[in-house]
Amino acid sequence: MDPHLLTTFVTVARHGSFSAAAAELGYTQSAISQQVAALEADLGLALLRRRPVEPTPAGRRLLEHAEPLLLRLRAARADVLRTAAEPRHLLRLAATPLAVNPVVAARLAEARARQPRLEIRLRMCRAERLAALVAEGRADLGLADGIAAPSDPLRLPDAGPMTTTGVTExxxxxxxxxxxxxxxxxxxxxxxxxxxxxxxxxxxxxxxxxxxxxxxxxxxxxxxxxxxxxxxxxxxxxxxxxxxxxxxxxxxxxxxxxxxxxxxxxxxxxxRVELLHAALPPGAAADLVAALSG
CATH class of the missing domain: 3.40.190.10 (Periplasmic binding protein-like II)
Structure with a gap:
């Protein structure tokens, strides 16, 4: 399956509209219809009902596979680009609502005191988005929180190769x-x-x-x-x-x-609060990981 066509199908299904998908992806509505039709022809199955626009049973099953597949592709691209990235002093940190507890906030302050040039941009998000933001390279590090048995890891979405480290309990x-x-x-x-x-x-x-x-x-x-x-x-x-x-x-x-x-x-x-990140070159991000991990 062509990832480009798969992206179009997922966008149409999410909006329930060919025109809304066209506006988001920057195509004409006719081009969107042709791309969905090409994917259906490739599989030999109808994936979307047209009035109203909604997935068929086959389309719903494909959606279960499509989002993780597309995430892994975006993660692979971001991971490759990270290996060639120049060291930066601006770090993008994504965190779930209760992840920045007093211990984490204090460790962030200590890290900034040791690295005066370090800038941190903190973005709050829901747990279901956190792993994707890190995997896709839109955040350098992620802090996830949740309820668990002592020493048990959190249940996080599969977003490709990712390192997770316990921070606090x-x-x-x-x-x-x-x-x-x-x-x-x-x-x-x-x-x-x-x-x-x-x-x-x-x-x-x-x-x-x-x-x-x-x-x-x-x-x-x-x-x-x-x-x-x-x-x-x-x-x-x-x-x-x-x-x-x-x-x-x-x-x-x-x-x-x-x-x-x-x-x-x-x-x-x-x-429990956990830190997650993809492969990191030596530098500010790796130093912050060490600081947050205690």
Whole structure:
């Protein structure tokens, strides 16, 4: 399959529109239609229904393969170009919402103090985009965070050859309203809360809790942002519980004093931060990796 045609197909399927795909890729709508038709002719299968524009069963199956394949191609190109790149003092760091905890921030400050010419451009993104940004060369380094068993690696998308290193692990707390019946506990088992309503948020998706603990954890209010203070305010108002690293909850709680943070005793889970990067030549990026890895 021609990667060029595959890119066109993925773009049309994502937009659900030939004209929108044409605008994004810089072709005429007729050229987009011809490219999709050429891919369908190559496979001998219809991949898109035209009215409305949506993938056929064969098209949906191809999409499952297409995104990882195209990512690997972009990653290969970026990796080759990196080997010939000149040393730079501007580093692009991508991070998920809770990855830059106090320990990471302090290590960044120490690295900058040792390298006065070092400039860091920090970009926040969702976990599902992080590995792709690093693999495609749009970020030099990535910091990912998530919930895991102690010393277990995070589950990150396959984006080609990538080095991952553990940076920090810290305890988790349940953020619940100050008036909650369990707010006065010294610690909690998540099993005690499987029937409680949880905020549906990228900071702590209920689906991830189900993966780690089992059934339960019904979702309450859906919050699509990743601002910790907003999540704490929602928890304080009773919209749902959430699980956060201990360092993310200010002393005395949050949300105007309406939140109580109770440590999680069982199962033994931690909030983990990992550093990921492709091959790095000696220089500022490699030095920053060493600094962040502690």
């Amino acid at each position: 810290e305890d988790l707390v349940v953020a619940l309203p100050a008036g909650h019946p369990l707010a006065g506990r010294a610690s909690l088992r998540l099993a005690d809360l499987i029937d409680a309503r949880w905020l549906r948020t990228p900071l702590c998706p209920p689906a991830r809790l189900r993966d780690l603990v089992g059934e339960g954890f019904p979702a309450g209010l859906e919050y699509e942002g990743d601002d910790v203070r907003t999540a704490l305010n929602l928890a304080a108002a009773g919209h749902g519980l959430t699980l956060l690293p201990a360092s993310a909850v200010p002393a005395g709680g949050g949300g105007g004093g309406g939140v109580c943070a109770v440590p999680v005793a069982a199962p033994r889970l931690v909030h």
